[in-house]
Amino acid sequence: MDVEYKDINGNHVGLDLNSVVSSQAADLGGLDIDLKSGNVINSWIEYDSSFGVLNISISYSNLKPKSPILSVSLSLDQYVNDFMYVGFSGSTQGSTEVHSIEWWSFSSRSGSGPTSPPPSSATTLTNPTADSVKSPPPLPPSSSSPSPPSSSCHNQLCREGPGAVAGVVTAGAFFLALFAGALIWVYSKKFKHENKLGQSFASEIIKSPKEFTYKELKAATRCFDANRIIGHGAFGTVYKGILPENGDIVAVKRCSHNSQGKNEFLAELLIIGTLRHRNLVRLQGWCHEKGEILLVYDLMPKGSLDKALFEAKTPLPWPERQKILLGVASALAYLHQECDRQVIHRDVKTSNIMLDEAYNAKLGDFGLARQVEHDKSPDATVAAGTMGYLAPEYLLTGRATDKTDVFSYGAVVLEVASGRRPIETGKAPARVSGNLVEWVWGLHKEGKLLTAADAKLEGRFEESAMRRVLLVGLACSHPDPLARPTMRSVVQMLVGEAEVPMVPRTKPSTSFSTSNLLLTLQDSVSDYNGIVTISSSSSDNSYIGLDLV
Template sequence: RKRNVDDGEDNQGFNEYIDDEFEKGAGPKRFTYKELAQATNDFNDDQKLGQGGFGGVYKGFFRETSSYIAVKRVSKGSKQGIKEYASEVTIISRLRHRNLVQLLGWCHEKKELLLVYEYMPNGSLDSHLFKENNLLTWEFRFKIAQDLASGLLYLQEGWEQCVVHRDIKSSNIMLDLNFNAKIGDFGLARLVEHAKGSQTTVLAGTMGYMAPECATTGRASKESDVYSFGIVALEIACGRKPISLTAKEEVQVYLVQWVWDLYGNGKLLEAVDPRLCRDFDEQQMECLMIVGLWCAHPDENLRPSIRQVIHVLNSEAPLPALPPKMPVPTYFSPPANMRAVNGAGPDKGPNKNSSSYSNFTSSSAASSSASRSNMP
């Protein structure tokens, strides 16, 4: 009985916290569980759009407004799912931009945590890049890259705090009816003061899209989101995932390495998605691929800002001149126990990390091997 009382108190406290956070936002509304159950046919599997690590997403329909919705249902008992729910509440509820998936509302009743989003009829970008029966034309692809850059610019510069997404990848880029791209899934996102620029956190993200400094230091920043953008830009151009264990040659396993090698040998367009059948604008393709490499530079200090990316994609600035061989970073970090003791942030004394880049080393080979075993 005492446990039930405690559960009730915990639930009430969580409800008050969530309600308070949503009150700070302007748009999202509170839905009842009954409304969402009716809209999704009691969360029928036939309505399921996808399944994530912490719950399912269901298609719903509101008869009163004749509109479709997407409902994320957090798995019961998932502590990480609750954290991600709270993160979405505190961050995305305050954001408004045409290239972000709009949060319409929420529900927390009967120990259910539900988030309601605008429905994106064309699904996620990865489903169009990597499935045989879906083919995006080059015109749509280039526009999607521009949309993604526009959404990131808003997150990094368009609000009172910088939003570090930490999980930019093609499966989190959603497409509306007209194939406009919108960034979704803010469960791992963090708010960072503009003056600080980064945040040391537990390791988060998806292997293949994660910047090398994140895997080494746990530090998430605007620059690490730019790196992830670069990977997605290369996916859009090449129609390949960032890590491909079925590649014919070893050099083709890692997308960035493969494209950079082709760039250095003057054969960049050999990496283009063959499904496009050469039906693309060569100048735009070269631009997107070089921007992708620039963003995915192993040294975070040599990556562009997302504003610079937009200028180049819009032909308002020249293409960068990159080194013909892909640099590989080497990190000099204090011992893990020192970082734990001094874990206040990357800008404080022993916790600050320096990096340089050099030719391929045994240490970087080891990290590559590790990433291959932890591919998405």
């Protein structure tokens, strides 16, 4: 979602006509389709020149829906030429995503109206790799002439007599019965698995405050109305809900309809259900019915921190910014050092920090979180999160630790203090780096650190406090994870109980202990089949040139 381009949300289909601002758009939430689900999504784009109507249909299924999600009256003559190229493009907008075209086909038909006797001419193009796709969407019906009716006996089987026919029929019946038995077995296994999952829910999250019914949450969100969508978290959509029994306003997070989404939801539920801290979003309850997994949280009236920073009509005052940063630091210190098992959040960013009525910070969205034993090396995974918040060693090794969370927190600190996003592609002024961390390091090198302060504050802050916060942000963003402070130390720095460690004027190069890095990389390669390409750029852009496949 990009507010600058007037996107309606982060999960929609739009029609762009010679502009990146969509002339028409439709919310995919109404079809229960999540573009971030990881599922294969089929789309049909059809134009009828007779009526001047462009129809767009979207579905997880290979069957085209009866009604298009978007229907626009349009004359394509204004936008296309007789000869043109057709292509595909994608943008991750700083996130770690993979976009791929699994199948495509193009058909064009011309000719007279339906009353014309000859068939219309047709042209069909398909992608050369279509054979590698297991179940591509069905092609439009062919306009070839119908086959003539066959006579009573024109094949060899018929001439062999009734014995051969009986044998074929018997064999066909046998294979049909075998297929039916296999189908019944698969569905029975699925039913048992769902029952087992339900029992797992009941046993594992008994500590959760309440189990809601699906009927309650469906009524609370008005049948999951697209107009009630207030956000999109990791592997789920968040709706505003009003509980019928008491009128409480809550946030209902609905799991994406895929196995990965359900696994991540279960992980989030098992983690957040055991956590209690004033700066964590409180889980009110959960629901697992009708194949749906739903989480119910307190609704934060002030929304997310990123909206307070970049979309509010009035700038967020400096005292509130300080209180928010301290609250998030306290929450991370609790997750890293005060829980029975260490919790690595892996997705610390301003859009996952919620604000209550008094601007108290509440860290939420544990969809990517992992629990590990204290002082134990975590397993390697594919790097997940948002570019600009990801630590360089995490991109290299895929191992998330408490120090990768510290780096993400450092990016949040600099974002809150400066009023700039971590990555500003194409928006940064001349001679200003599009990467926030690099930009602040450059100002610190020039002795102009306070220049990074948000101009919207108009100087309404104590310089010593702003300098302290910016230095804490740089200390947390140190390229070497061993040089970053713990979150407990960060809390002490922010309240003035400890001094900020010496932050060098020149940003250190992105270097790790050679032996440790090689061992870590070898372990990572053995843990997952990923390909990591490391650019040979200078240290000032050390992690911008990484490609993860």
